[in-house]
Amino acid sequence: MKIYSIAFQSLRRRKTKTIFLIIGLFLSVTSVVTLITVSENINRSVAINLDEFGANIIITPKSDQLMINYGGLSLGEVSFNNSQLSDNDLQKINTIKNRKNLSIIAPKLFETVNLKGKNVLIAGVRFSDELKLKKWWVIKGKSPLPPNNILVGSNTAEALRIKLNDTVSINEQRLVVSGILSNTGSQDDGLIFMDIFTAQTLFRKLSKLSLIEIAALCYDCPIEDIVSQTSSVLPTANVTPIKQNIESKMMAVHSFERFSLGISLVMLVTSFLIVFANVNSSITERTKEIGIFKSVGYRNSHILQIILTEVIAASLTAGLLGFFAGISASKLVLPFLSMHGLSSFTYNFTTLPIAVLLSLFVGITACIYPAIKASRLDPTVAFRFI
Amino acid sequence: MSLIEIENVSKEYKSGTEIVTAVNNISLEIDRGQFITIMGESGSGKSTLLTMLGGLSVPSKGKVLIDDLNIYALPQNNLSDFRREYLGFVFQTFHLIPYLTVEENVMVPLAVGDLTRIQKKEIVHATLDKVHLKEKSKRLINELSGGEQQRVAIARALINDPLIILADEPTGNLDSKTSEDIMDIFGFLVEESKTILLVTHNKVYQSYADKKIFLKDGKIYGGD
Numbered sequence: 170m171k172i173y174s175i176a177f178q179s180l181r182r183r184k185t186k187t188i189f190l191i192i193g194l195f196l197s198v199t200s201v202v203t204l205i206t207v208s209e210n211i212n213r214s215v216a217i218n219l220d221e222f223g224a225n226i227i228i229t230p231k232s233d234q235l236m237i238n239y240g241g242l243s244l245g246e247v248s249f250n251n252s253q254l255s256d257n258d259l260q261k262i263n264t265i266k267n268r269k270n271l272s273i274i275a276p277k278l279f280e281t282v283n284l285k286g287k288n289v290l291i292a293g294v295r296f297s298d299e300l301k302l303k304k305w306w307v308i309k310g311k312s313p314l315p316p317n318n319i320l321v322g323s324n325t326a327e328a329l330r331i332k333l334n335d336t337v338s339i340n341e342q343r344l345v346v347s348g349i350l351s352n353t354g355s356q357d358d359g360l361i362f363m364d365i366f367t368a369q370t371l372f373r374k375l376s377k378l379s380l381i382e383i384a385a386l387c388y389d390c391p392i393e394d395i396v397s398q399t400s401s402v403l404p405t406a407n408v409t410p411i412k413q414n415i416e417s418k419m420m421a422v423h424s425f426e427r428f429s430l431g432i433s434l435v436m437l438v439t440s441f442l443i444v445f446a447n448v449n450s451s452i453t454e455r456t457k458e459i460g461i462f463k464s465v466g467y468r469n470s471h472i473l474q475i476i477l478t479e480v481i482a483a484s485l486t487a488g489l490l491g492f493f494a495g496i497s498a499s500k501l502v503l504p505f506l507s508m509h510g511l512s513s514f515t516y517n518f519t520t521l522p523i524a525v526l527l528s529l530f531v532g533i534t535a536c537i538y539p540a541i542k543a544s545r546l547d548p549t550v551a552f553r554f555i
Numbered sequence: 556m557s558l559i560e561i562e563n564v565s566k567e568y569k570s571g572t573e574i575v576t577a578v579n580n581i582s583l584e585i586d587r588g589q590f591i592t593i594m595g596e597s598g599s600g601k602s603t604l605l606t607m608l609g610g611l612s613v614p615s616k617g618k619v620l621i622d623d624l625n626i627y628a629l630p631q632n633n634l635s636d637f638r639r640e641y642l643g644f645v646f647q648t649f650h651l652i653p654y655l656t657v658e659e660n661v662m663v664p665l666a667v668g669d670l671t672r673i674q675k676k677e678i679v680h681a682t683l684d685k686v687h688l689k690e691k692s693k694r695l696i697n698e699l700s701g702g703e704q705q706r707v708a709i710a711r712a713l714i715n716d717p718l719i720i721l722a723d724e725p726t727g728n729l730d731s732k733t734s735e736d737i738m739d740i741f742g743f744l745v746e747e748s749k750t751i752l753l754v755t756h757n758k759v760y761q762s763y764a765d766k767k768i769f770l771k772d773g774k775i776y777g778g779d
């Protein structure tokens with residue numbers, strides 16, 4: 170038998186006390202783990218779904234003659250004739266420090282043409298990127314794949330009486346309408362989309378671009394960083410963040426994080442008090458026991474060791490149990506909190522050491538004062554209580 | 556040279572504004588192997604004297620020398636170690652630890668030593684044999700009778716083979732038949748030449764004593 174065996178027997182044979190001690194710590198660990206896991210999952214789902222909110226950075230050339238309004242946003246003036254952006258700029262953007270945060274880069278070339286007596290704005294796009302950027306698009310027909318296919322916005326289709334699979338002639342190039350965009354309520358309804366390379370060839374603007382849209386997954390780094398990094402590689406361009414696309418969403422996430430932090434603190438203080446009261450009262454009850462240990466020649470440090478071993482063992486147990494309970498609780502509550510429905514639930518095993526350390530921290534800080542007080546108890550006083 | 560020497564020892568307690576002198580200027584010498592009985596009315600200072608001898612309670616005045624060592628001049632840790640090596644206590648109310656078994660209770664003083672597990676087991680079994688409790692070694696304390704509990708306490712006091720046994724009314728809570736069993740064990744310890752200080756109200760035990768101490772109001776009075 171060693172000193173710690175005394176502590177273990179005390180935990181084992183005085184079950185009610187032990188269980189109360191563990192429950193005090195367990196509750197706070199569980200709630201902290203739940204809150205951490207829930208906010209992690211919500212943040213992650215925001216990050217994954219961030220591109221669903223469209224572009225959050227727009228790059229336009231600096232010197233311009235015409236105003237263009239795109240996507241309901243004023244983009245400043247865009248030069249149609251003397252485009253200063255080019256395909257080279259796309260490569261430059263891919264050299265910035267936070268390039269991993271750039272989830273979609275969608276270059277565009279705009280050109281007005283006269284079709285059936287009406288001015289129509291043509292947008293040359295990379296369809297692969299554009300479709301990712303505009304997840305809300307509903308296309309009747311096929312999304313255009315071959316270079317001579319076009320996608321027509323609903324208003325334009327109506328105004329020009331263009332139907333699916335019609336052929337449209339632009340600059341003497343025959344193009345097939347492979348898809349018609351359902352009403353989006355945005356500027357896109359008035360556009361005709363075609364492959365950007367086809368547009369560049371057709372309008373003799375090889376490698377020229379009118380603007381570049383970027384969707385950056387930037388939920389934990391400031392979007393300003395990405396903007397300034399991009400500006401420095403493109404000194405002749407305007408790089409404009411579109412904050413309102415993500416800010417309200419981020420605000421919801423951050424306020425949930427603050428709420429979690431608040432609850433965690435309250436739970437920690439509560440369990441600190443539970444453990445403190447528990448250890449303190451059990452030490453008063455154990456006065457006689459401490460007198461016995463002293464009378465058989467235990468040092469103060471031996472007595473402290475017994476009390477601390479008990480608290481540490483209880484804290485470790487509470488930390489482990491609390492971790493798994495917290496993960497399970499998160500799994501239960503997340504579907505009610507997530508607005509996207511939960512595609513996948515993840516939890517982080519780094520939360521386990523956090524849980525255990527937290528439990529130990531609360532356990533030890535709550536018991537250290539009563540424990541030291543107990544170990545210094547005068548044994549003759551201890552025996553007089555009996 | 557005596558094993559225990561106490562010189563002009565007093566103990567005062569403050570109770571409210573009043574000062575109670577529990578032990579008043581006592582000097583005493585006890586030789587190795589002596590069997591001493593301490594008698595006196597309730598409140599005469601018997602327990603106080605015993606705890607001062609046992610290094611559990613610092614005298615207000617005077618010195619306690621054991622084996623030529625001024626025990627209250629020792630640093631706290633050394634005093635604890637000294638208690639463990641030299642002294643065994645037996646109390647009226649047994650003072651056993653309820654969540655430990657018989658065997659574990661007896662082993663408590665060994666838990667801080669550096670004997671091996673097997674050595675500890677051997678010593679515990681030999682000691683439990685002395686108090687006739689070998690068969691009950693796995694029992695919890697509350698499954699034992701009062702007499703059995705006191706025998707566990709005696710075994711615990713003996714486990715470190717101490718020079719001195721301090722017993723404060725060990726039979727005070729027991730009926731006369733059980734008391735006799737306990738006193739038989741003390742008789743056996745006397746034969747083993749342990750130095751024993753026994754606080755008792757029972758006059759029968761005086762006849763065995765090498766020295767009888769009578770206390771009254773914290774002072775030694777009469778005796779031999």
Ligand SMILES: Nc1ncnc2c1ncn2[C@@H]1O[C@H](COP(=O)(O)OP(=O)(O)OP(=O)(O)O)[C@@H](O)[C@H]1O
Pocket residue numbers: 549550553568569570575576577595596597598599600601602603604
């Ligand atoms: N911790 C203490 N604080 C205050 N007074 C004390 C304390 N311990 C003992 N006393 C007082 O000192 C005196 C001697 O007490 P002590 O316990 O030594 O007597 P005793 O002879 O052992 O009595 P009993 O036979 O009842 O056990 C008593 O008056 C008691 O009230």
Ligand SMILES: [Mg+2]
Pocket residue numbers: 601602603723
């Ligand atoms: Mg007494």
